[in-house]
Amino acid sequence: MAGACRGDLRDHLKWGDRLQGAGRTEAALAEYQVALRVRGPEPEILLRLAHGYAKLDRLEEAVEFYARLLAADSSYADQAIADLVQMARRALARGDVPKMARLLEQLQAIRPGAVPEDLVRPLAEHYHRLGDHQRALPFLLVAQTEAEAPAAERSSLGYALARTYEALGDCRAALEYFQQYLSGGRARGARRTPGVGGARGEQAREARWYAGGCAYRLAEEARTLGRPAEALEHLDLVIGYGMPRAVLDEAWFHRGEILYGLGRYEEALLAYQKVLELNPSRTGRLVWHAEDRIRAIRFRR
Helix, strand or coil, X not given: CHHHHHHHHHHHHHXXXXXHHCCCHHHHHHHHHHHHHHHCCCHHHHHHHHHHHHHCCCHHHHHHHHHHHHHHCHHHHHHHHHHHHHHHHHHHHHCCHHHHHHHHHHHHHHCCCCCCHHHHHHHHHHHHHHCCHHHHHHHHHHHHCCCCCCHHHHHHHHHHHHXXXXXXXXXXXXXXXXXXXXXXXXXXXXCCCCCCCCCCHHHHHHHHHHHHHHHHHHHHHHHHCCCHHHHHHHHHHHHHHCCCHHHXXXXXXXXXXXXXXXXXXXXXXXXXXXXXXXXXXXXXXXHHHHHHHHHHXXXXX
């Protein structure tokens, strides 16, 4: 009786394989499901089921059977990865980016770092659009280093990296990438002039706003730590970008305060006068302090 059952199993596998070879995947899967009920979850059965569902792009079933297969025998990992990659590529070709991401997440669970090069950027951009900055960052970094990527793509990725770092609270790294983007992609560390470069349009304006905000926060940090030269450098960036407008008068005032403390009174005077220009109504704490400093400087002459 046991022999008859085993013979039935072999027939189901054989018929399933014949149907699969004829391109009748749905019918083949039905045969493999019968084999699974008769014999149980043996690797050769689970493999056929997982691969068949992968061919049909049925994500849930493919992932389920590959999970069961790998739990029983991890040596099938390469086959699982190959199927998941092909499914992900087909999903991307159809424009189903969320499905592509889910497939690549399953792939990462099997083998971290196994996302193929051609899918790194789409995955990075997907996470970036979702605002999932922690997940986006490593893929953005990999995608941005691709030597063969067109300049426009590298610029776009650099901007996405800058926004990601800013969202994660790393203003120093964010500012580097914002400057690189706004300067037209010059190498990091190269001398840059705020507002001058290849970036134009609304996104460039947005980049200047974020860059100025980061520069202002870094200037505040430097002032708190007693680093006037570094604070001046960052305040000059805020002023150069002209953004955020809400802190421009404060940036000029703090610039004046640092220069005043360094004994550079004429430069400080110009900075305090800019505070008054930005506040034509001549009201507010900042204006009063600036006017006091202006009187003190003029009294020194």
